[in-house]
Amino acid sequence: MTQTEIRPLTSKTRTFFINILKLSLFGLIIYLVVCYFKNNITQIYEFPKINGLFLSFTIAVLIGIQIVVVWIFKYLLKIYGESLTYAEVFYSYYYPILTKYLPGKAWHQVGKVILLNQFSVSPSKSITIAFLEQILIVYTGFIISIPFLVKVISGFWVLVILIGSTSIILLMLIYQEKFFVIANRIMRLFRVRKQLSFTKRLHVQNVVILVFFYILYWILLGVFFQICIKSLGSGVHVRWIASIGVFAASWIFGFLAPIAPAGLGVREGAMILLLKNSVDAVSLLNITVGVRLLTTLSEILFFLVAFLIKKRIQRNGVL
DSSP states (O other), X not given: OOOOOOOOOOHHHHHHHHHHHHHHHHHHHHHHHHHHHHHHHTTOSSOOOOOHHHHHHHHHHHHHHHHHHHHHHHHHHXXXXXXXXXXXXXXXXXXXXXXXXXXXXXXXXXXXXXXXHTTTOOHHHHHHHHHHHHHHXXXXXXXXXXHHHHHHSOHHHHHHHHHHHHHHHHHHHHTHHHXXXXXXXXXXXXXXXXXXXXXXXXXXXXXXXXXXXXHHHHHHHHHHHHHHHHHTTSOOOOOXXXXXXXXXXHHXXXXXXXXXXXXXXXXXXXXXXXXXXXXXXXHHHHHHHXXXXXXXXXXXXXXXXXXXXXXXXXHTXXX
């Protein structure tokens, strides 16, 4: 009895199956997002009057913010000695962006690590950079939301969280090598194979600059949220400081939710709870769905731009 020889897939066949997988993944993401909006939109009893001028301004501000966040990530890469072009960083950041809508919290970060590896950034370094980015985003988001949080949460607990998180940041800066050792041990407990790597000491001045940039990023997101509210033309008035605090706090709640992909439902629920005493229920639902719709559509747009950048990079022979 002869043994059947298993032939490896040809390059053309392998590419075909990979493209099918990508299209299926993209279709699944779009389906999940559409299902989410369908379930929420059916609850809106009054379709809001849209202010076209404010809506256009909202979209422009959101696009500007997403361009800025790539520039900040590029600066973080530069600190670690990686001189990638803006186009390469944009591609690495936004090509896997829609994986945020899949179950699990790390797919976007995993995608960034894989794509950065294509530009000769080692996996351990890219994992470390992605980890630090998320730490700084969450920490600055909490800092920027404190003026609002103290109005809805006991000031004692806000102070406890502030002291605890700041202490962790300071210990990470002072004992960077030991911090990564401890972090890796914790990650191994959760069976995370890829490990953080101490590749370069992060100086305090670099951290201060990054904290400033990310605080500015959160303020701009608060501006986006405020203009988005005005674009609905519902007569709802939310103070600017509340807009910044609510958006930052709700984003953090969505980020920390272990199950919800891209914080779907959790972020919107947090917005509703934080604004329920100052905004009527129908306007609140319109606002939360509108914000999610705009951010998701902008991420789809930037994914398509990243796809075009990928084609250009491939033509130049980089990938």
